[in-house]
Amino acid sequence: MGKINIIKKLSFTIVILLSSFLFIHIVNSQAELTSPTYKIVDPTVDSGGGRSESTSYSMLSSQGGALDDARLLSASYRIGSGFPNGIQANVPIFRCAESSTDSGSTNCINFPNANGAQGECGIPGCYDRFKVEINPSGNPIDTLYLVAIYNEDTNTQYFLQSDHTLDTTYDINDYMTICELEGKDTRTGSGCETGGDPNWDLSLQSSNVLNANANTNYTVKARALHGDFTESDWGSEAALTTESPTxxxxxxxxxxxxxxxxxxxxxxxxxxxxxxxxxxxxxxxxxxxxxxxxxxxxxxxxxxxxxxxxxxxxxxxxxxxxxxxxxxxxxxxxxxxxxxxxxxxxxxxxxxxxxxxxxxxxxxxxxxxxxxxxxxxxxxxxxxxxxxxxxxxxxxxxxxxxxxxxxxxxxxxxxx
Amino acid sequence: MNKFLFYTIFIFCTVFTFSNVNAQETGAVPTLFNTEPLEIPSEDNLDLIAPIVANEQINIESSIKLSPAVINLERGSSYLLKIENNTNVTKEFTIVKSAFEITSDRKLKKIDDVLEEKLVNELEESIIIEDELLVIEPYQFKNVSIEYKQPILNYLNGVIVKQRDLLENSDENQSKLDFSGQLASVIIDPTLTREQLDQLKNTITIEPEKSFFGIALNSKFKIKTNISNNSAKLLKISGDITLYDGETRIDSKSLTQNYPSYFYPNDEVSIEFDFNKDERSVFNQIGERSAVKTLKINGEVVQISDEIYVLPYKILVLLILLLSTLMITSFLGYRYYKSPKKSK
Structure with missing residues (x-):
């Protein structure tokens, strides 16, 4: 009888301990940050996650840094998870980066003249400048973009400056909207939709990267920023070769x-x-x-x-x-x-x-x-x-x- | 009882596991369903990421094409001169050394043949042409190496590519005109000596919006800058103006876009910028500002600066008030000290 009592007490103690531990864990794991207006449920940003299975579904989840899970990263794409990925600007890609295209090969849509880059610079193309156009990729009109330009021949990294020349450093002034970068953004309210709008700029529509070297290979890439802590990763690179003065x-x-x-x-x-x-x-x-x-x-x-x-x-x-x-x-x-x-x-x-x-x-x-x-x-x-x-x-x-x-x-x- | 313990532990483990999954779902939405940050370009853009190859199309119109027509080259360097024969017939070309002058209307002109003959020795030593005679088949091109050895005083070096075949097969029995064409490839030597750099007029002045005995009363300035090319050389100039508070950079403006692609002899450019971006507290604005003009002239870095001390007028007013208060207090204290009541 005494033994049974001891086992009962021991079991009861264990159950109490386990229940307490379980309660504390659940309370901790569902901690909330509250304000009078908003509530953030479980603001944990620790790394974690993994594979979860049920009879009908399987799920691969990642908590915290996506890079912690190698399966979420490939050479071309990355899946961002949780905060702050949810507020990051979308990664921009280039619609075009051109110095020598003609009407049959251009992908730019905002050249003022016909015949691609040759229509702006003459045949065979531009030698000291070129044109880049960014696909906003769903980012709002006021998103800022930083353009990086790599000289493949001298292995030098440049950044497009606010005056559209190249320098090896940059600051916040060098992040530009599509209007500031290209002189034309057809989205309503951009301020450079049509001629007569304040930020409409034909010269930027013609070429928006100046002081390039002739007969040189460049690659360009861009990243987007839409408010504090929202800067995206660099987008895919586009390549071009400038012409010679001809x-x-x-x-x-x-x-x-x-x-x-x-x-x-x-x-x-x-x-x-x-x-x-x-x-x-x-x-x-x-x-x-x-x-x-x-x-x-x-x-x-x-x-x-x-x-x-x-x-x-x-x-x-x-x-x-x-x-x-x-x-x-x-x-x-x-x-x-x-x-x-x-x-x-x-x-x-x-x-x-x-x-x-x-x-x-x-x-x-x-x-x-x-x-x-x-x-x-x-x-x-x-x-x-x-x-x-x-x-x-x-x-x-x-x-x-x-x-x-x-x-x-x-x-x-x-x-x- | 043991069963009770077993089920308790089982329930604990099950709940613990699902509570972990819950935490992931609520705290960080599984990213397979988070479409916003996915870096997947739309279908019509997928092909745009591929490198864009320089267009090699040959102009349909028959023509001779030469590049580079102008090149920046330091002495001792060489470049490839490309000549394309985009015609239906074989063309012959002669490449000769030549010298060029800068005209008053900002153009280049080959010097007269008579003058060129006088410079024959200098020309001979200035350039080495790999192959002076070229035969190029229809719709073919050739590259010729040109080595730039040394400059010719007061002139630009370069080569002239002459079409040789144009003068042949003329009828000798008729009054007629023959025609030939030639194209130039000009070398611009960017090298600047200290003497040539010193010949440039390069200034910067910082003028406060409001001042009091040479002290700026706020952080709004007009910075005036000027540069003129008093040398005989073509100059490629880029640069910027940066405003510093000690070591701290306040603002900067690029000059490059305001400059021509080349400064010709006697070219002069004056620019004024308004700097008014200092939004720090007035206490932080106290101190010396320096406007530093950094120019890269044909690769040589030149820096000049101008300074001014800033004492925001709000601080000045405060100081005056404090000083006035101190003086009045001192005066009153002095009167009190000297008053008969005190002397008793």
Whole structure:
């Protein structure tokens, strides 16, 4: 009887102890943080979780840091768990990162011009700048993004600054909204939905990463921030290669701008009749293109400062051949037309921007005949610029006979 | 009794296990159902993550393409000059050393042939061209190594690529014109000597919004900065202005976006910034501010600064009040001390 009592007491004691322990555990595990308005149920952030099974379901759960469970992390994706993952901004990805795309290859949707990056920088693309566009991935309009840019050739990490240049450090000012980053965000209320909105910026829509190196491989990635403690992880990387500053040049001979001829290039004057201004039907057509931000200049010079027959010269001087002030004949050039497919425009050199029988001189020194610049609304790059040059020559009665020739040399130089 | 003990322990273990699961469900929602932070791009964006390859399309229009047209290169370095023949015929090219000048309207121009002949020796020693004669088949390209040895005084180095075949097959019996074209590749030497750096006019001044005998009465400043290129070189300049309180950075502004891609000789840029971001307490605002202008000029770092002492007017008023109170108290105390009542 005494033994039974002892066992009963012992069992009772054990049950009491176990019940107490169980009660304390349940109370602890369901501790709550309360305020007059809100209640956080079980604010524990310890690592834990694991696999749980029932007859119908199985569950893989993680409590605390998701990285504690290797099964929740792959090379491409991560599953975030609990606080603070629930308030983190969504990881942004790039819609595009481009420097040399055209209309067939661009993924950017906000270039102001057609034809991808080439439409902004000219053929073959941008060399000192490029364009990135971020897919907000569900983040609100006022989410801030930090863009990291890695120079694969020099192994240098840069961060996009608020002025869109690159630096190796960053601060909170370098986190930008889509409007500040790209100059356009079509979401309602963004402040840069359409032209006229305060943050609408065509220049950022054209290119928003400046001071890049030419002919260089870059990778870019971004992270998002939407309030304190909400910064996301870095998103996937996008890669691009900048172009080199490039000149595109061609000479064609023909009566119309559609001419597309291969060398050698020459135009015959036929017989020069004294007192008659000779204008060959064929013109010189120069194809001029560049992606250089400050444009290009094309010069012309000749071999003899006029037409030369081995002993005598029909001089080249700027004059009206209808008047021929020196009564010594003359030879020179006149720009017939300028055009371009995009950018530019192609500008005429003042010496040759003439009409009727007025001509500009050619000498053994270079004289500017075509250019692009950045004055006013002009831009330096130009795509498929086409300049037509008309030749004119006048012989007079005192001009000695013979076969007159000259050689014109066109020199194209980019402006740094 | 033993059964009672066994069931008790069993119930304890079961409840303990489920209480753990409960804790996970309530404290941290299992993330398989937490869709918000998932880093899964939408389907239409999946292909955008792939590296974007530079476009190699050749322009349909027949043309000759040369790159780089301009390159920053330090002496002793070399680069590859790429020449593309995007025409239907084989082209011949000659590459020659040349010198270029900067015109008054911010353009580059090849120097006259006569002058170039005088510089023939300098040109010879300035550049080494790997292959001076090139034959390029239709729609092919070639790279030529150009080594930059040393600069030519007062000019930019570079090469001219001449099309050779254009002058052939001319009819010798007719008055006519032949045409040829040539393209330039210009080298910009970024190296700056100390003398050239000293030639730059580079200033910064910090002007307080309100001041009293040279002391700023608040933390609002106008910082004026100027730089002009008094050298004969093309300069690539980037930089910023940072405002410091001792070692603590208060604010900074980038200058780079306000500068041209190159400073040509005699280029001058003046910029004014308003700095008014110091939102610390007035007590923390007391002290010396320094505006530091850091420029990277062709790779060389140049720093200049200007300083001013800040004593917020609220503190000044407080000091005046304290001082006034002290003076009045002292005066009253003195009068009391000197009064006849006291002397008794």
């Amino acid at each position: 000149l595109v040049f061609d000479i064609d001979i023909g009566t119309t701008s559609a001419a597309d001829t291969d060398g050698p290039y020459n135009i015959s004057f036929g017989n020069l009749t004294a007192g008659v201004v000779n204008t060959p039907a064929n013109q010189i057509w120069l194809d001029l293109g560049t992606n250089m931000q400050n444009g290009m200049t094309t010069y012309v010079k000749d071999l003899y400062t006029g037409l030369y027959n081995g002993t005598d010269t029909i001089p080249s001087q700027s004059e009206d051949l209808s008047v021929d002030a020196g009564s010594d004949g003359g030879f020179g050039l006149q720009i017939g037309s300028v055009a371009e497919d995009a950018l530019g425009p192609l500008l005429e050199g003042t010496t040759y921007d003439l009409a009727t029988n007025n001509i500009g001189t050619v000498t053994t020194s270079d004289t500017e005949i075509f250019s692009t610049d950045t004055l006013s609304t002009n831009v330096g790059p130009i795509t498929n610029g086409r300049g037509g040059i008309i030749l004119k020559a006048l012989a007079v009665i005192t001009t000695p006979g013979g076969v007159y020739t000259d050689t014109l040399t066109f020199t194209m130089i980019g402006n740094p």
